[in-house]
Structure formats: C-alpha cells, structure tokens
Amino acid sequence: xxEVTQTPKHLVMGMTNKKSLKCEQxxxxxxxYWYKQxxxxxxxxxFVYSYEKLSINESVPSxxxxxxxNSSLLNLxxxxxxxxxxxxxxxxxxxxxxxxxxxxxxxxxxxxxx
Amino acid sequence: SQxxxxxxxxxxxxxxxxxTMNCSYKTSINNLQWYRxxxxxxxxxxxxxxxNEREKHSGRLRVTLDTSKKSSSLLITASRAADTAxxxxxxxxxxxxxxxxxxxxxxxxxxxx
Numbered sequence: 320x321x322e323v324t325q326t327p328k329h330l331v332m333g334m335t336n337k338k339s340l341k342c343e344q345x346x347x348x349x350x351x352y353w354y355k356q357x358x359x360x361x362x363x364x365x366f367v368y369s370y371e372k373l374s375i376n377e378s379v380p381s382x383x384x385x386x387x388x389n390s391s392l393l394n395l396x397x398x399x400x401x402x403x404x405x406x407x408x409x410x411x412x413x414x415x416x417x418x419x420x421x422x423x424x425x426x427x428x429x430x431x432x433x
Numbered sequence: 434s435q436x437x438x439x440x441x442x443x444x445x446x447x448x449x450x451x452x453t454m455n456c457s458y459k460t461s462i463n464n465l466q467w468y469r470x471x472x473x474x475x476x477x478x479x480x481x482x483x484x485n486e487r488e489k490h491s492g493r494l495r496v497t498l499d500t501s502k503k504s505s506s507l508l509i510t511a512s513r514a515a516d517t518a519x520x521x522x523x524x525x526x527x528x529x530x531x532x533x534x535x536x537x538x539x540x541x542x543x544x545x546x
Contacts, residue, residue: 323475350532361521361536362476374531409475416531419464419483424475 322346323425325410331431334400340428342393342410348423350416351393353385354409356427362409368393369416400432437522437537445543452509454540456522457502463525465498466534467507470519479507479520512544 323344332338342351349370354362367375368387382404384396393410407427413420437458446452456465464483468476480496482489482505489496495508509516519541523534 325475361539364533364535367531367533369531375533411476413532418532419481419525420532421466421478421481422476422532422534423478424468426473426475 323410323412323423325408325425325428327428328426329429329431331433332397332400333433334402336400337396337398339397340395340408340410340430342395342425343391344412344423345391346412346423347390348412348414349390350413350420351387352411352413352422353393353395354411356407356409358406366395367416374416397430400430402432405430405432437524437535439520439522439537439540441540442538443541443543445545446512448512448514448544448546450512450544452512452516452542452544454507454520454522454542456505456507456537458505458522458524458537459503460524460526462500463532465496465505466523466525467494467496467505468521468523468536470521470539472518476521509542512542514544514546516542517544518542 351368353365356362365379366385371387386394409427411422411424413422466481467479470476482498493510498505519539521539522537
C-alpha cells in the first residue's frame with residue numbers, strides 16, 4: 320500500500336468543468352510535488368511545494384492551480400482544461416525539498432478531458 | 434526538457450536471468466535515482482546514488498554511476514516475473530536549489546516465467 324493517497328483514482332470532466340485533485344501524506348514530509356505523465360512517457364514535474372510554499376512552477380498553464388493548505392495536504396484545482404491535458408497526475412512527497420531525498424509517489428489520478 | 438535517455442526501450446527476458454538497463458544524462462547532477470512503475474500504478478523508489486558514489490547495492494539490485502561519462506546502469510539479478518514493470522532513472526541536477534527530478538525515457542521490462 321502506498322503512503323501517499325490520491326483521490327479520485329479516475330476523473331472524467333468536460334472542458335468547462337471545475338474539479339480538484341487531492342493528495343494526502345502522513346509521513347511528516349515537508350516537500351510535496353505534482354507530476355503529469357502521458358501514456359508511455361516519463362513523469363514531468365509541474366510544481367514543488369516546500370514547507371507549504373510554492374517553490375517551483377515549471378511554467379504550467381494557469382488552468383492548473385495548486386494549493387497546499389497544510390503540510391499533509393496538496394490539491395490541484397482544474398479549470399477549463401483542454402483534451403491534451405488528459406493524463407495520469409501523480410503526487411509525491413519527500414522529507415524536505417533539498418538534498419539527496421527519495422520521493423514517495425501516490426498511485427495517481429487518471430484524468431480524461433472530454 | 435528531458436534529461437535522461439534510457440536503453441533499451443524494452444527488454445524481454447526469462448525468469449532467473451539478469452536484466453541490465455542503462456541511463457545517460459546531460460548535465461551535472463547531485464544524485465541519480467531509479468524508480469519502478471507497475472502498470473497503472475505510481476512510482477516506487479528503488480535506489481539513490483550520490484554524485485560522489487560509484488556503486489550501490491540493494492538486495493538483487495546493483496546501480497553504478499560514471500559521472501565522467503554521465504551514465505548509470507541498473508542491474509537486476511535473478512529476475513522474477515514480479516519484476517515486470519517500467520524502470521526510470523531520474524536526475525537531480527546541480528544548482529536548482531530545490532530538488533527537481535528529471536526522468537529518463539524509461540525501460541519496459543518483461544520477465545516471463
């Protein structure tokens with residue numbers, strides 16, 4: 320069982336909908352990450368949060384809006400997405416966002432945009 | 434931009450055989466990590482090797498790092514059907530401040546009973 324929990328596991332939404340992806344970890348980690356993974360491709364970093372502050376935004380379009388309400392939770396708010404945004408969205412955490420840290424991944428949310 | 438290239442793209446072996454995957458990268462790194470991803474699941478961390486280390490072992494896994502050639506290899510010995518998965522290398526590059534993993538293209542490993 321993964322120690323990083325993501326909900327929902329699957330999400331289908333229209334281009335005009337607003338939805339949110341949720342990620343939770345209880346390992347006391349202070350760094351959390353969002354990745355996007357297209358089919359048969361490697362994960363690509365979207366955002367890095369360190370101590371609940373947004374530290375890295377990899378030039379992600381504003382239709383993706385991350386939020387870190389506390390050290391255990393990470394949300395990704397979605398609005399007006401495009402069909403090309405269909406992908407597996409992975410959340411990860413590590414003890415801190417600096418140094419030699421392994422990352423712990425959730426099983427992802429598979430998102431389909433109609 | 435993608436940092437790592439892995440080869441082979443796909444590898445098919447029999448149980449009990451060894452599997453070797455290679456990763457090449459382009460810029461200086463703090464560390465290199467290997468992850469496994471089973472179909473439809475998240476990534477599982479396997480091994481982290483620091484830039485000043487040359488070899489690391491964990492159970493049936495052996496990782497080497499050659500910073501002069503900007504390359505790494507992952508060896509899985511005595512493979513099992515349960516090792517069937519995609520394997521990714523990921524580099525944490527120097528001078529980015531915060532950890533920013535860039536994943537390689539991945540190797541799809543199929544281990545047949």
